[in-house]
Amino acid sequence: MNFLTEAGIDTAGLVARVAGSGRGAQVSFTGTVRNHQDGREVRELHYTAYGPMAEVQCGTIVAEAEARWPVSVALQHRVGTLAIGDEAVVVVVAGDHREEAFAACRFVLEEVKRRVPIWKHERYADGTEVWVDPTDAADPAERGS
Amino acid sequence: MVIEQGRPVHVRMLLFASYAEVVGVEVCDLALSASATVADALAELRLKHPGADVLPTRPLCARNHSQVAMEDEVRDGDEVAILPPLAGG
Numbered sequence: 001m002n003f004l005t006e007a008g009i010d011t012a013g014l015v016a017r018v019a020g021s022g023r024g025a026q027v028s029f030t031g032t033v034r035n036h037q038d039g040r041e042v043r044e045l046h047y048t049a050y051g052p053m054a055e056v057q058c059g060t061i062v063a064e065a066e067a068r069w070p071v072s073v074a075l076q077h078r079v080g081t082l083a084i085g086d087e088a089v090v091v092v093v094a095g096d097h098r099e100e101a102f103a104a105c106r107f108v109l110e111e112v113k114r115r116v117p118i119w120k121h122e123r124y125a126d127g128t129e130v131w132v133d134p135t136d137a138a139d140p141a142e143r144g145s
Numbered sequence: 146m147v148i149e150q151g152r153p154v155h156v157r158m159l160l161f162a163s164y165a166e167v168v169g170v171e172v173c174d175l176a177l178s179a180s181a182t183v184a185d186a187l188a189e190l191r192l193k194h195p196g197a198d199v200l201p202t203r204p205l206c207a208r209n210h211s212q213v214a215m216e217d218e219v220r221d222g223d224e225v226a227i228l229p230p231l232a233g234g
Binding site: 031047048049050052053054056057077088089109112113114115116117118119120121131132133134135136 | 159161162163166207210211212226228229230231232233234
């Protein structure tokens with residue numbers, strides 16, 4: 001399956017892919033579009049990607065997580081125009097125990113932000129818009145989901 | 146750039162998001178000299194598209210879908226992408 005999707009993310013479908021009777025722990029992260037950024041009212045977001053590279057990088061990240069921990073990982077990221085409240089990224093991890101599930105979920109999300117070529121165009125209620133540059137922020141962790 | 150020796154190396158450069166906007170192109174095919182590097186490809190892009198002057202000196206780059214160093218050589222048929230700061234998630 002593709003990691004990038006222009007349609008809404010099917011979280012239940014992602015859960016079904018990783019769930020199993022041997023899995024005692026399931027952790028998911030959902031990043032949604034919030035209505036504010038740095039004190040400004042956000043109207044919508046537009047995500048664009050370098051699709052072929054993004055698919056390769058997402059596959060590599062998932063494979064790395066599944067090699068490092070005994071877990072199964074499902075991941076999808078939206079591209080296109082998203083409204084406030086829309087799900088932008090979903091990571092679902094199933095493992096035997098909670099420790100590896102939490103760790104792998106965090107790893108996958110952070111690596112997606114660090115390595116996957118996706119860009120976010122923030123469009124504000126006042127009609128202005130900007131390409132988000134996480135390296136501009138005083139604390140990069142403050143940006144994004 | 147003058148093609149000095151050997152067969153020219155043809156690469157396709159891709160620009161995205163803010164970089165595509167400021168330079169005004171998303172795709173640019175370049176012919177480089179043999180043993181050209183990613184940095185050479187970027188220099189050639191700046192010659193062909195003066196708008197590329199505003200790009201960082203050492204932007205994040207990828208070759209054939211993997212991040213690459215500016216000093217790495219490009220090969221004929223490579224796809225070289227210039228990536229603005231990533232902002233997924």
